[in-house]
Amino acid sequence: MIRRLTAQDHEAVMALVQPKAAENVFLIGDIEAYGYDDAIQTIWGEFEGEALIAVLLRYDSNYIPYATGTFNVDAFGQIIMQHEGPFEVSGLAHLVKPIIAQIDCAIIQQKDTYYAACYALAYEPNDSNLQAVERLTAADYAEEVEMLLSIPEFKHAQISVAARQRAAQYKTGRTYIMRQDGQIVASASTTAENSQSAMIVGVGTKPGYTRQGYATYCMEKLCRELLAEGKSLCLFYDNPAAGKIYKRLGFEDIGMWTMVRYTDNH
Template identity: 40%
Template sequence: MIRKLNNQDHAKVFSFLKEEPSFNLFIIGDIEAFGYETEFQQIWGEFDEKLNLISVMLRFHDSYLVYAKEAFDVEGYARLLPVEGPVQLSGKSEVVEKFETQSFIQLGEKKKMYFAECRSKSHAKDPDSRPVHLADFEDVDRIMELRSRIKEFVITPSRRDILVQAMKSKTGRTYYIEENGQMISAAGTAAENSISAMIVGVCTHPEHRNKGLASETLIALMEDLMEIEKKTLCLFYDNPAAGSIYHRLGFKDIGKWTMYR
């Protein structure tokens, strides 16, 4: 049985999600920040015959996240997705790839990545590194302009609104390096919650690559979140070169993540 979840389900939902907290970072963060009843967010859950929660799907704006630990009602969730694609869907690869069997939905372009987690930082900040700044609302357009230069990034109409909303709700932040007033490297977080955060938007302007700027930005971010706020950090990547940078900084692979965009 799949039904919409509400505040009365909260204890059961979090007990279920915290069995794999890193993989459920986005869902945990969004529920902590926005709850169960908002215009832009909905959460559904599937229960077995003993009323145990066995799977969850969250809608955040036009994106969907699904999590399950065992067999679940793929078709039932697929019936809740938009009838007009492409559908933006994300989650553990072994979970969301099951939706490829549902011919009546149109999934977005598939991207499969490694999922990595960091519990202890392995690099200290270089005293000779460039200043790293924490972005504010006035920097939003500069962040979007930098991201638009990165061919691997998909910039949808809702991305700016999501970035602003993350800043307002304190579920996301962006650190950056600038030169002559231009933002040239950045790294941010999303789905920040009481125990963890997801690293997103790691990028460097094409004309300023191979200078270690992304690492400098990440190290500053990691110092604040891990050493001061004691949070676990997660990220996904598909580029082996990027993976080697993250591994040097203390990240370890724990699985794979698939996105349809």
């Protein structure tokens, strides 16, 4: 049986997703931030008897499934196909790919990235290297956003002052920066922060200041702080060179993440 979930199902939902907090960073974060009644999202659950075995979350136009075993792929696909307007399906590849095989709609974009998690740093950072790392404050939002957008790989990223403001307001993200020559030259951020986990994003160094360890220092301080709070960390990467850097910190691959964007199916 599949039905829409309510706040009364919260305990069962958390019992399903929390054991894999890194894999479910978006699910946990969205549920903690918006609950079960906000118009921005809807959550469905599949039950086997009284046991919740799978969930499908819609946040705005993005659908994310999660299950620990087999689930009703056809039914989840049918729910998604009822969406009006362009939509997106994303999640762990082994869960998403069976669903997208059921969706008869034109694909705008499909992307597969490595998904990695960290539960402890592989080494203890050198505190002397981190003395110059500081937490980003509102006064520097614009400069930090401009710095990231100057990096070729972030040229088309959805990074903005408004996003930094929302992250601070809802406590869904934080950023650490380094300065050199009186300017911000590197940063590392989180998004989708929740009580259990956080996603690392926006790790970058301003052109002309690369290969000096600045972004790594930001990562070290950010990760150490989050891990001390008892949170699992995760991130996406599609560059093997970047993957080696993250793995030196203690990240391990936990799967592939698939994202598919579709046109309006009506």
